[in-house]
Amino acid sequence: MRKLYLVLSLFFSCLAFAVGQKSITGNIVDQNSEPLIGVNIFVKGNESRGTLSDIDGSYTISAKEGETLIFSYIGFKTQESLIGTSNSIDVSMSPDALVLEDIVVIGYGQSKKSDLTGAVSSVSGEQLRTNLTTNIDQALQGRVAGVQVTQNSGAPGGAASIRIRGANSINGSNEPLYVVDGLPFTGNGASTIGFDWAGGANGQNRVNPLSTISPNDILSIDVLKDASATAIYGTRGANGVIIITTKRGKKGESKISYNTYYGLQTLRKKLDMMDMAQYADYNNQITRDLEITPDQRYADPSLLGRGTNWQNEIFTDAGSHSHQLSVVGGTDRTSYAITGGYFKQDGTVIGSDFDRISTRVNLDNKVKDWFKVGASLAFSKTSEKITLNDGGDGVIIQSLLTLPSVSVRDIEGNYDGPESQFGTNYNPVAAALQRNNTLSRQRLMANLFGDFTIGKGLVFRSELNFDNNHSVGKAFQPTYKWGVLENTENRLRQNEDNSFFWVIKNYLTYEKKLTEKHSITAMLGQEAQKSNYFGNSITVANLPSNDIQELVQGGTVIGNPGSYKGAQSLASYYGRFNYNFNELILATFTYRGDASSKFGPGNKWGYFPSGSVAVRLSQMEFLKNSSLVTNMKLRLGYGLSGSDNIGNNLFEPLMRPFQTPFGNAYVPGNIANPDLGWETTAQANLGLDLTVFKDRLDVSIDVYNKNTRDLLLQSNPPGYLSGIAPPFINIGKVNNKGIDFSLNSRNINRNKFSWNSDLTLSVNRNKIVELESDGKVYYRNLYWYSEFQTVTATTVGMPIGMFYGYQMEGVFKDQQDILNHAVQISDKVITETRPNGTNLVSKNQGVWIGDVKFKDLNGDGVIDTDDQTFIGNPNPDFTFGLNNSFNYGAFEFGVYLTGSYGADILNHTRSVLEGQTGIFINQASTVFGRAQFKYLDPNGSTTDPANVVLANPGTNIPRPTTNDNNRNNRMSDRFIENGSYLRLQTLRLGYTLPSSLTKRVKMERLKVYANVSNLAVWSNYSGYDPEIGAFNQSSLVQNVDMGRYPTPRMFTLGLDVDF
Amino acid sequence: MKKYFKFIFILPVLIMASCSEEFVTIPVQDASTSGNFFKSEVDVRAATAALYGSPWFQFNDKFNWAAGEELAGNLYHTWDQEGQFFYYSYNAGNAHIRSGWLSLYRVVAIASSIINDMPVFATAIPQDVQDRAIAEAKFARAVAYFILTEFWGEVPIVENVTAKVVNNEVSNPKNTKESIYEFIKRDLEFAASKLPLTDTPGRATQWSAKGYLAKTYLTMAQYYSKKDATKATEFFNKSKTIAADVIDNSGLKLMENYSDLFLMENNNNPESLFAIQFMQGSYSIGNSLQANFARSSLITGNTEAWGGGKCMTYDFLQDVNPNDKRKSAIYMDLGDVYPDINKANGGYKYFIVNRDPSDPNKVLEGASPTLNHLKKYVVGSAQDHPGKVSTGQATAINQYMLRLADVYLVYVEAAIGLGDNTSDGKALGYLNTIRNRAGLPAKTSVTFRELLKERRVEFGMESMYWYDIKRFFYRDQTAAVDMLSNQKREYVFDRDQSSTAADENTKAGYVLRIAGNNGVVPFNPANINVPIPASEVVLDPMLAPDVPAVDYNF
Known part of the structure; x- marks a missing residue:
């Protein structure tokens, strides 16, 4: 057989020789000497004789001497090369400014970047991978102007919040719409069970919706920002659209790629808490201050060691590794891409982890000249384990509060626990390791399409997408005995959630060049989508053992097994019309109508038009031959998009059950609003794209003004009218205006050395323009924590979710200071001159020396709710990203900085760590600087206000007090901190081995790299990390640090191999 | 023909288009709407069942005892916001004042939905069934307002919560105490006239309404005693007459043994006129007082035992006769033995200090400031009482509101x-x-x-x-x-x-x-009422202390 092959090939080569053909080979590189893959090479005048360059940039083609080869590649200037005697032609392609960013994916189609009239930003998969990430959203951080990405948690698989040009909705979600290969889904994260069902506050329980997708599969991401771009998505486009395109096969020899890395994560920063000796000293002081019997064990702090450092116990260095294998290839008619990956990440908090198995098959086939089909099938399974990490009952805050005198384990090796039930209520290490809280998700995403070319320029496309999700959440509370803490009843809760979403799209696209100068494109389409979901949850108690965490027999079912079932649907019609005049003036008009099942009869339909115009000034005579300006485009657009982002069936009153000894009782679940309708966002955008200095500098600036009206809000009447959930209403207006700026500079581009810089800057100003009435305020609380019931306030004239509370003026120095100040606790002795009485100066019942002095803002002589004000803004003035990449020969080096400026943080953890309300919990070292007493007569009374003065004026931390009568720990600017930061996001060094070396082992390419992410953060913030994000993605509770899982520092070594 | 053949692919578009309105109409699948819920008497009873359980939970969880017993000087507990009641140092920001308030108004809202909204949807239900349901709702509402006015003084009367919210009438004045008493009296009189003589144990009967009416008249009589002696005398007499009616004619009787009142098997015994109905299971459907009162895990069998520092005040102890049989049912004192608690170890014996027998250095239970601990509503662990006690601060002991x-x-x-x-x-x-x-x-x-x-x-x-x-x-x-x-x-x-x-x-x-x-x-004396929560005043400035209350327009 082999012989035959040899003979045959010999025969054909002879034949080739006979007609003067010879084999030309060569390498094609770009301006950075990077190999260019997929360059189209053909013989001039005979386009059928062509080939493509391979993954190494090399090609082979048969041609005759004297013929000319043409090299063309999208985004680059086409080159010609005459074939001489040499059999080797190497080519260096230079970019073409005009078609620099080539094709951009927009809704229901594609567009040349140069033809765009709206604000669309693109990020290539290659760019994404330079910032090594576990999830796509992290990769976008700082990459796209106008897109603000914050990690809400550093937990593996934790959710991020993405805001495209600020928050539009007050109650509703502000997460954008994602479209992965035509399949739409929202960025609202799924939830884990959390632990409120077993007592305590839940903490964050949102997980990342994007974590089911492997970042390695991504070819490019396109972000639609302004209304002229998003309006085609109608109801779903109001928060912006992120279109993700995965890699597809190409014609040519199959390529095998293997990408892997190993990472080590460490905690970047620890908080400064008291050790045992310090705590003993502190305990002695406060028992003296509080006149409580001192604890004999603490009598001599110098004899005590450091005790348990609970932060060291709860945090750990954690590994992660990723493997991805892909095969890409194709023939004339069929191309394919098959990928498979495994990713595993342990958390830096013990007991937390995440892993993902993902596979994807993308297939394209040209069935007939007029008929093409394609399919994408992606399956992924993720498993994550969440330690309860946020909130007052989370293991992070509990590890800070647990006394250093408590050991992790007793002498027998069993978990120890606190000595008193008044302190922390568990052993954090035991809780992290024994209270399981897991979520396992399986997701199948599919896209099937057929393209029918009906006539010249007329294409009909039909698409079917579905998204099938199944998830199982489990939370387990074991039986245990940790010191004095004992639990004799174990419990397991299991939730199962299922959803099936499908969408059918049909649209017709018509392209026509009317005359030499006029051309049009028109698109008309229809779609229907529906999501069906159901689920159940069940709790069992008294399982036979802590080791069997399944719904097996032996346990008793607690309460009603819960279940839910529902569906939502959307029917839509849409169209787009593009007009192009001589590549000089471009215009786009879109129109979409949507009907949503979420609204009642008569309110279902919403209509969303948009229009935009662009002028390519660089095509005009006076600029056409400019050597300075190679591209200059001015864009102007306006349009509407909508939102129906609320629960189903809120327009009708529903009855909800709960258990009673009389059987199930039913209560109204909500007050209905039959008039509920669309929330609409109108946006105007003015943009300028500029390429200057011989294509060395690209600048893009967009200015936008967004008005959202008829907000879908849950009204909040006073509590005495809120016994039944208040209705959702359409009310109010929100304005977002801002600037997106991006700059791309090729600073140096010599033979072997190049240096590129990318800068993005996002500025957004958010303002509430209108609510039910001007005085209307929407408050948000932190659980039931009483002093944090009005943590944020949202009202007319202010940005969304402003921190709201009292202002601190210092701490009281002495009796006179208290008496002179506005009344904080009245002695209720009312006189003509003192209608509110005077401050009651008393150590146990009133205001005392060392208590916080709050500012009497309205000057009425009394400190009450009227003295609360806006004390901080969680919205940043601007966010930015700066990436510098350097290439020298086979070496590459990158430095990537991200930052945020001007946002405030509510450091809620400090209200506990410096709260000083308990004598059985640890405190921050800063508490040593708290208000200290000095007794004028050292032998005199400690409760006589005349005898007590503040020993350390100037302190900002009040005295300890176990029942906090003065409410020192109320929501005040005492806990507001500056959240500006600059983060060294990535430092990266890569090296590609010479191909002469790798080819010997049949490798096309071998690249090794080392990466450090989150190496350093420059910030004044005192907590773990100044990047807090939105609590469970709510835009009303942003930048509140309740013991957020800190984002780790990660060291990575990676390898990319192509065969 | 072949040229146009391809157009058949567009057909689905035209087909889909015709049915879109139907496509986007999806009835709720996992709940009833108020419109289709009330089909028979059973459904009405399911709606009124809500008046006895978890809506009261937040009131009972902390406020009821923290305010009720500490203000009165019975309970020694000085810690954190709960302890502020002991010192009268609470203010409008106190968490428990807020949750007590919200809970009572949740009862008001649920009652309102039965009184006002149910008749609109329940047109197929016989009038007498509706009336009885409305009577149960008015009874619960009256109890809620009685507690509201005795603790907060002047509070807003809301008859129809849904209407207020829908019409955006979200700023309302406080009403005078006279109006509130009148309102309570009217609700109770309606309830007394429409409620049955007997019902499923635990449900309100005519006697429950009359019992409360007697207590309301007594309260009104004392309230008017300094202002209007004639009125006061009239109310004292009414109170007496109605109380006698309940005692003589209800067929109800006192439990023989005082301590038996606080056993879970005696829930809804013949002495109980109204009690919050609790069950084990999960948070908010069970009685949480054991978790709040129990001295230690040795009693509850889990970590929900926060009564280690709580005890009766020295002042209270002075009022208890040493021979009083009620004593050990109220608090645990040296030498008391409770066979129902910690059954596995032969019952729970009370020591001032309880040390680990295997390690005398380890104090399992420490002394309280007045050398006793709380007993009432402390029942024991899940092991002691299978099916009646669970984690989630849930015991199945009903909370007496009127005995x-x-x-x-x-x-x-x-x-x-x-x-x-x-x-x-x-x-x-x-x-x-x-x-x-x-x-x-x-x-x-x-x-x-x-x-x-x-x-x-x-x-x-x-x-x-x-x-x-x-x-x-x-x-x-x-x-x-x-x-x-x-x-x-x-x-x-x-x-x-x-x-x-x-x-x-x-x-x-x-x-x-x-x-x-x-x-x-x-x-x-200015502390005689607790303040309306600050979070309410922020949303409705009419509730501010300096805005005067008005008479209710009946």
Whole structure:
């Protein structure tokens, strides 16, 4: 057989020789000497004789001497090369400014970047991978102007919040719409069970919706920002659209790629808490201050060691590794891409982890000249384990509060626990390791399409997408005995959630060049989508053992097994019309109508038009031959998009059950609003794209003004009218205006050395323009924590979710200071001159020396709710990203900085760590600087206000007090901190081995790299990390640090191999 | 033909288009709507079942005892926001004042939905069934308003919550106490006329409504005693008549044994006129008082045991006769044994200090400031009572809101009326029935102050004493303030340093210390009402302290 092959090939080569053909080979590189893959090479005048360059940039083609080869590649200037005697032609392609960013994916189609009239930003998969990430959203951080990405948690698989040009909705979600290969889904994260069902506050329980997708599969991401771009998505486009395109096969020899890395994560920063000796000293002081019997064990702090450092116990260095294998290839008619990956990440908090198995098959086939089909099938399974990490009952805050005198384990090796039930209520290490809280998700995403070319320029496309999700959440509370803490009843809760979403799209696209100068494109389409979901949850108690965490027999079912079932649907019609005049003036008009099942009869339909115009000034005579300006485009657009982002069936009153000894009782679940309708966002955008200095500098600036009206809000009447959930209403207006700026500079581009810089800057100003009435305020609380019931306030004239509370003026120095100040606790002795009485100066019942002095803002002589004000803004003035990449020969080096400026943080953890309300919990070292007493007569009374003065004026931390009568720990600017930061996001060094070396082992390419992410953060913030994000993605509770899982520092070594 | 053949692919578009309105109409699949819920009497009963359970939970969880027992000087507990009631140092930001308020108004809202919205949807249901449901709702609403006005004073009356919200009438004035009493009285009279004589145990009956009516008239009588003697006398008489009606005609009777009242198997016993219905299972459907009161995990079998530092005040202990049979049902004292708790180890024996037998250095349970711990509503662990106790702070013991014993003593107080004491035979008969059960000698005459003391012990840790003090305050402010200001609240016991280790479980091993401000907490009459929560005033400025209350427009 082999012989035959040899003979045959010999025969054909002879034949080739006979007609003067010879084999030309060569390498094609770009301006950075990077190999260019997929360059189209053909013989001039005979386009059928062509080939493509391979993954190494090399090609082979048969041609005759004297013929000319043409090299063309999208985004680059086409080159010609005459074939001489040499059999080797190497080519260096230079970019073409005009078609620099080539094709951009927009809704229901594609567009040349140069033809765009709206604000669309693109990020290539290659760019994404330079910032090594576990999830796509992290990769976008700082990459796209106008897109603000914050990690809400550093937990593996934790959710991020993405805001495209600020928050539009007050109650509703502000997460954008994602479209992965035509399949739409929202960025609202799924939830884990959390632990409120077993007592305590839940903490964050949102997980990342994007974590089911492997970042390695991504070819490019396109972000639609302004209304002229998003309006085609109608109801779903109001928060912006992120279109993700995965890699597809190409014609040519199959390529095998293997990408892997190993990472080590460490905690970047620890908080400064008291050790045992310090705590003993502190305990002695406060028992003296509080006149409580001192604890004999603490009598001599110098004899005590450091005790348990609970932060060291709860945090750990954690590994992660990723493997991805892909095969890409194709023939004339069929191309394919098959990928498979495994990713595993342990958390830096013990007991937390995440892993993902993902596979994807993308297939394209040209069935007939007029008929093409394609399919994408992606399956992924993720498993994550969440330690309860946020909130007052989370293991992070509990590890800070647990006394250093408590050991992790007793002498027998069993978990120890606190000595008193008044302190922390568990052993954090035991809780992290024994209270399981897991979520396992399986997701199948599919896209099937057929393209029918009906006539010249007329294409009909039909698409079917579905998204099938199944998830199982489990939370387990074991039986245990940790010191004095004992639990004799174990419990397991299991939730199962299922959803099936499908969408059918049909649209017709018509392209026509009317005359030499006029051309049009028109698109008309229809779609229907529906999501069906159901689920159940069940709790069992008294399982036979802590080791069997399944719904097996032996346990008793607690309460009603819960279940839910529902569906939502959307029917839509849409169209787009593009007009192009001589590549000089471009215009786009879109129109979409949507009907949503979420609204009642008569309110279902919403209509969303948009229009935009662009002028390519660089095509005009006076600029056409400019050597300075190679591209200059001015864009102007306006349009509407909508939102129906609320629960189903809120327009009708529903009855909800709960258990009673009389059987199930039913209560109204909500007050209905039959008039509920669309929330609409109108946006105007003015943009300028500029390429200057011989294509060395690209600048893009967009200015936008967004008005959202008829907000879908849950009204909040006073509590005495809120016994039944208040209705959702359409009310109010929100304005977002801002600037997106991006700059791309090729600073140096010599033979072997190049240096590129990318800068993005996002500025957004958010303002509430209108609510039910001007005085209307929407408050948000932190659980039931009483002093944090009005943590944020949202009202007319202010940005969304402003921190709201009292202002601190210092701490009281002495009796006179208290008496002179506005009344904080009245002695209720009312006189003509003192209608509110005077401050009651008393150590146990009133205001005392060392208590916080709050500012009497309205000057009425009394400190009450009227003295609360806006004390901080969680919205940043601007966010930015700066990436510098350097290439020298086979070496590459990158430095990537991200930052945020001007946002405030509510450091809620400090209200506990410096709260000083308990004598059985640890405190921050800063508490040593708290208000200290000095007794004028050292032998005199400690409760006589005349005898007590503040020993350390100037302190900002009040005295300890176990029942906090003065409410020192109320929501005040005492806990507001500056959240500006600059983060060294990535430092990266890569090296590609010479191909002469790798080819010997049949490798096309071998690249090794080392990466450090989150190496350093420059910030004044005192907590773990100044990047807090939105609590469970709510835009009303942003930048509140309740013991957020800190984002780790990660060291990575990676390898990319192509065969 | 072939050219146009391809157009058939567009057909689905045209087909889909025709049915879009239907496609986007999806009825709710996992709940009923109010419109289709009320099909039969069973559904109406399911709606009224809500009036007895979890809507009351947040009220009962903390506010009921923290305010009810600490303000009154019965419960020693000085810690955190719960302890602010002990010192009268709470203010509008207090968490428990807020959750108590919200919980009571949730009861009002659910009652409102039955009174106002149910008839709109339940057109197929017979009128008498509807009336009975409305009567149950009005009964629950009256109880909620009774608590609201006795704790907060002037509060807004809301009859139709849904209408207020839908019409955006979200700023409402407070109403005067006179209006609120009138409102309560009308609701109870309606309930008394429409409720049945008997029902499923635990459901409100005519007698529940009448019991509350007697208590309401008594409260009104004391309220008017200084303002309008004629009115007061009239109300005392009404209270007496109605109380006697309940005692004589209801067929209800006192439990023989006082401590049996607080066993879970005796839920809804013949002495119970109204009790919040609790069950085990999960948070908010069960009674959480055990979690709040129990001394340690040895009692509850789980970590939900936060009563280690809570005890009866020294002042309360002074009012308890050593021979009083009620004592060990109210609090745990040295030597008390509870066979129902910790059954596996032969019952729970109370020690002042309880050390680990295997490691005497380990203190399992420490001494409380007054050397006792709370018992009432503490029932034991899930192991002790399978199916009746669970984690999630849930025990199945019902929370008494009105006992027949209360109606007995209401009669006695009404008999005293505007006078100082009574020797009325019927009244003394009722009083002595109660005293007899407690193992105390009969009385031949009783003064108001003596009756007050009787009530203090009879309902100890049932959060009733503050209402009694309120009536005292209405009839004699000076005396009431004087009594509160002289309560021996901060009298605590310290370990006698000269004593031997052996006597840590004898009272002789401790010495009394008068702590704080001479052991008392002066009471300012301005604190007679707790403030309306700050979070409410922010949303409705009409509720601010300086905005006067108005009469309700009936």
